[in-house]
Structures are given as structure tokens and as C-alpha cells.
Amino acid sequence: MENSRPQDLAVLVQNKLKLNRSRVPVPELSVLEALFDCLFYSSMCKEESDLIKVTVTFIDPENPDPKPPGFIVPERWSCVAFEKPIAMNTKALAKLSKAADPSSSSLAVYFNDKGGLYIWGMIDQAMHYQNFLNYESDTDSEQPGLFQVAVSDIGTLHVFFDYELLATLKQNVLVKRYLDVLTIGPISKMLKRNAEFLKIAIHQYLDEFHPAEKYQDWEEYLDGLWIQTFSRLLLKIQNYQHGGAILIADDRADLDIKYQIHYERLTLAMIAHAKSAIDNFVSENTIEGQFQSGKSSISRKLYQWESQALSEKKGTADEIKGSISFIASQTCVDGVVLFDRNMITNGFGAVLRAKGMPKKIYVSSTATATPKSLVPYDPKHYGTRHRSMIAYCWKHPNSLGLVISQDGDIRVFSKIEDKLIMWENIKTQQYLTNRSQRQKSTLI
Known part of the structure; x- marks a missing residue:
């Protein structure tokens, strides 16, 4: 209003x-x-x-x-x-x-x-x-x-x-x-597809070490871990009050990356955290089941396993937090932080070189971007950072762009069918x- x-x-x-x-x-x-x-x-x-x-x-x-x-x-x-x-x-x-x-x-x-x-x-x-x-x-x-x-x-x-x-x-x-675009609608679906690397690793882990656990029972947890980690990254960037941009893309076309890196620790930390969470859950349930069956004590091995799993869960949570801070600070350099689909950072300070913008973009008032919720806008109304992201996402339909303003506002861009759609007033906190x-x- x-x-x-x-x-x-x-x-x-x-x-x-x-x-x-x-x-x-x-x-x-x-x-x-x-x-x-x-x-x-x-x-x-x-x-x-x-x-x-x-x-x-x-x-x-x-x-x-x-x-x-x-x-x-x-x-x-x-x-x-x-x-x-x-x-x-x-x-x-x-x-x-x-x-x-x-x-x-x-x-x-x-x-x-x-x-x-x-x-x-x-x-x-x-x-x-x-x-x-x-x-x-x-x-x-x-x-x-x-x-x-x-x-x-x-x-x-x-x-x-x-x-x-x-x-x-x-x-x-x-x-x-x-707008809760990170958990509902096309942006959420795109992010959850990007979690496939995490899901494959955990599916294999369950099959090998915890065959009694059903993967389907853990899939929602893995989606939540992925989305919450991404939300925390956006919150950390907001707190810098510098402004920044994130691009998730399939390749490096139309990109001039000033500082090229390959940083996969965030993804690996999420995998390790999920494994330790599963170990902790299974060990606690095993201990509880033994007490319910009438046992008055547990083995030293089981106690050590539960203690180690809990310690690793806390340690990997700290690792995720440190990795988020490491990546968020890179947005303070002018340019875009580049991710691939597995949340691996491939560089920062990137300049978007795509040319040509759509005559109109569509601002969605809902996370699901239903046709009735779309309002057309002239992309020239926005600043240089936003226009370069609009041009890139328009030319590369599978990409996902996020622009964080100095005042903390977050706008998300993606091409859905034949329209370049923008979401604003994004929900990041819980x-x-x-x-x-x-x-x-x-x-x-």
C-alpha cells in the first residue's frame, strides 16, 4: 500500500x-x-x-x-x-x-x-x-x-x-x-531441484549405513536444510547493508568473472551435517527403544556413538555458519557472486555482459506467480544492477538472479515460459x- x-x-x-x-x-x-x-x-x-x-x-x-x-x-x-x-x-x-x-x-x-x-x-x-x-x-x-x-x-x-x-x-x-518464494512456487521448485547433489549423497548414505531408514522420511528435512541455508546467506548479505547480487547459472556465458574460485565447502558441510543429524536421530531412537524394552543400561559403544553424532552435528552446523559468512562477504565487492546448481561458488565480482532486455517485465504479487498476480512494468524503471540481471535472466532462461539493495530489499528474477518475472518483498526470516x-x- x-x-x-x-x-x-x-x-x-x-x-x-x-x-x-x-x-x-x-x-x-x-x-x-x-x-x-x-x-x-x-x-x-x-x-x-x-x-x-x-x-x-x-x-x-x-x-x-x-x-x-x-x-x-x-x-x-x-x-x-x-x-x-x-x-x-x-x-x-x-x-x-x-x-x-x-x-x-x-x-x-x-x-x-x-x-x-x-x-x-x-x-x-x-x-x-x-x-x-x-x-x-x-x-x-x-x-x-x-x-x-x-x-x-x-x-x-x-x-x-x-x-x-x-x-x-x-x-x-x-x-x-x-512472499515466501523460497518454499512455495517456481523459485522454490528450482532451488529444490538444485539440492539434488545433497539428496543423492544422503540417499546413498542411508542405503549403506541405515537401511532401516526410509529416504522419503528425510527428503523434507533435506529440502528444509537447503532452503534455510540459502535464507541464512541472504540474511547475512542483508546485514552488510552494502548491496549485492547472486546468480545461479548453468555455465559462464556472458559473464566476466574478476575473481574466479571454486568453493564447495558449503555444500559439503550440508552433506556432513545431514549425515550427522541422521546418526544422532538413529542413535537416540536406539537408546530410547532399549530403555522402553526394559533395559536399565546401554552399552559404552552406543553411548559413544550417540555422543559423537551429537558433537559432529554441532560442529558441522558451525561449519555451515562459517561458510555462509565467507561467501556473504564476497558480495561486498562490486559485481555478482556466481553459484552453480550445487551451491558451489565459482567466483565473485562478476560482470553480467548479456545484451537486450524484454520490453516488459512482470512483477508478481504472489509466490506462485499466477497470471492474475502479474503486473507489467518497464524494466528501464530500475537501476543498472537490476537491469543487467534482467538482461541476463532474459537471455538465459534456466538462470536465477537475486539482487539485494543497500536498504535490504531483495528482488528475485527468473524467466518463466515467455515472461521475465520479478518477485519483491521476499520472506527470508523464520x-x-x-x-x-x-x-x-x-x-x-
């Missing part, structure tokens, strides 16, 4: 709160409008020459934890109250933002009986939430308050209800839906809308 304002975000949030039917009173619209106005204008401020980046949690100081779980894990959030509440304004937010890194904490905000907003404390342990969103952890953590608002850039506000991204206001554009989705995600 273009020409949107913070007030439009306030209406969206109030409607969401009404639908939740919580026992907590729904704030008046004027309170929410004041909240989003303050955050919007704070995003344009600087503190010690840095732009403001902060997360606030809308939470009642009189009852901050109305429904605590029966079992409280050690890393659960807690509130630390200030001796005196602080009136919420742009100046106060700018000052406190330096002490409230969004990756580790948030500011506790609420309103008084006159509708005035105030900051009454801070909330810790936010890193576990961020790690889950970014696929760095398979364990989610409960979130405090009614909702959270993150200020990530100038005029950019993200509203979260637990693990659901309700909406994002980007200057004057309100984005209420991010946003979930219900508990069952969260439980399923932890299996990957």
Missing part, C-alpha cells in the same frame, strides 16, 4: 489486537498513533552519528507476565524496571537506543491513564529470538508483551506479534505480506503464525 503513514500501521495493529481477544485492554487508536509517530520520526534521528536502531515492546508494567509457563527455561526473558519511568519521545529513544541493541534487548513501553507514552524498563535475552528468526537456532523463545516494533532504518518500522511479522512500513509503503508451524520448524 503506497502513500501510507504511521497512522495506517496503528489501525492495522489495533485491528489485530481486537481479533486476538486478549484480556488486556486494547489501547485507544490515539495511543497507537502516537507510538508509531514517535518511532517513525525517531528513525530519522542520529545519536553519536549513528542512525537509530531499536526495538520496543508494548508491555504493561503492572502485569508484564500474565501467563507464565509451567516450566521456565533459563534463557527466558525478564524485565528490568527503571527507578522512574521516562516520557517517550524521540530524544529519549535516541539516547536509550545506544544501550538497547536490538540483537540483545528491547525497551519496555506502555501508556498512562491520560494516553501518554512512557518507557519504564528494558527486556533482556532478545538474542535467542533473533537467532530463531535467522535460522541460527532450532529453539524458539517465548515473547513478552502485546507486540514488538523494530526500527531498522530511516522510516522503516516492523511490527511483530510473537513470531508473526504483521506488517512493515517502509517510508510511505505499507507491506502487509512477504516468521511463523502459530505454534504448530513453530514445532515443525524445530525439526530442521
